Amino acid sequence: MILTLREGRLHVLVVERGEAPFRGMPALPGGFLNHDREEILDAAHRELNEETALASNWVHLEQLAVYGDSDRDPRGRVISVAHLAIAPGLPDPLAGTDATDASWVPAEAVLSGEVELAFDHRRIATDGIEHARTKLEFSSLATAFCEEEFTIAELQQVYEAVWGTKLDTRNFYRKVQAAKGFIIPVGTDRRSTGGRPARLYRAGPKTVLFPPLIQPTPSATEENPNGEEE
């Protein structure tokens, strides 16, 4: 599953299936091992490249889980190793790719079921998005959604888009800078669209965030309605 940020919202790449089963229905991009010697991670990189023509050394790519239910593909037993790829915002046309019938759909549309996916791909997408949401808290994964150089405001937009929440700007600045090794200042500024120039940062060496950036709990106010205690 390939995730990116477009217009401040989380999007998933889907391809329209050209063959049965589920012909014409959107599905997560994927494919089979080319030969017996192909490494699984290499195959994931290859598929990623075929779908997005992305310089694959730039994108984050990790293994998610295995989906192997015997009835998940009507053609027979297919065991899929789901991977999660994350890339900075990509252009809409996806020009020059094999799959011209590929498109970005908002993550919300997949989660809500508004867009139906082939096979058990909705389940996979749900798991993957949940994985990304959780991992934003404890890892530097958010930088994978950004270009090489980014501003703190952009990084905040990543968190807000993936979590679907609004964050306090001042506290966000303090926290990301407190997590040493998360982001490191480049030194130069970026001329913005008519405002104060923003400092640029690059992803730091640390992949685990400490202290973590905890997702605000929507149930914080309704947590203890009438103060029940032992």
Add this chain to the structure above:
Amino acid sequence: MILTLREGRLHVLVVERGEAPFRGMPALPGGFLNHDREEILDAAHRELNEETALASNWVHLEQLAVYGDSDRDPRGRVISVAHLAIAPGLPDPLAGTDATDASWVPAEAVLSGEVELAFDHRRIATDGIEHARTKLEFSSLATAFCEEEFTIAELQQVYEAVWGTKLDTRNFYRKVQAAKGFIIPVGTDRRSTGGRPARLYRAGPKTVLFPPLIQPTPSATEENPNGEEE
């Protein structure tokens, strides 16, 4: 990989290989799908039962990751779906099991390389133990190491054994009880070995812990040696 607690320490179940390759060397228990229709999770349960004769509805069992490097098995391409099983302390002899050549080895011995495992099983074991350590922080996984009814002191021993640290008893009591839905009191006590009876608890409905129980950082004191600041 099957983990348990024995004598207050984390142990891994290994079986001595009866055939080449790696004949006579310890390996993680495992096997192949029986037939084309067998579900992966069912197969994991089956293997677990064959090795430990455990009532498999009692043990925690979850998927870990896929290991599919083309050269990880000299016989040819083998793709393994690693699973993590966790059970309360089991008797030593492992009587009545298929694998009479099975034994518990301390996790430390595997991590340090003191005990060498066949294939890439040391890598798998390392990943699995690390997974368990992390998951103790944010989930109720620790209760899987305990019997149905357990005391807070026993639960603390789980954390200390898996993390390899000592924890403050009073703070531990406060934290586990603050995480609503983690453990729920049974009401009865257990007559202990000559001390004050301990209250018994069962695992609560919540699987995610909030607030989490953070692993103490050994580097807390040496974090900022000479206070370097911007």
Add this chain to the structure above:
DNA sequence: CCCCTTCTTGTGAAGTTGACAATAACTGAG
């Protein structure tokens, strides 16, 4: 020069964590 836009920063109150030791409840021996 002024207004607009965007980025950046500080403070005080409230809550949380971590270090620390005394007491409660039972068992078994005398």
Add this chain to the structure above:
DNA sequence: CTCAGTTATTGTCAACTTCACAAGAAGGGG
């Protein structure tokens, strides 16, 4: 019954962290 031994359980204060909250800084354009 009493006492010693053993294990389980609980409270407090200081240090730290988090949250809520608004004003100023730096550039662009008219």
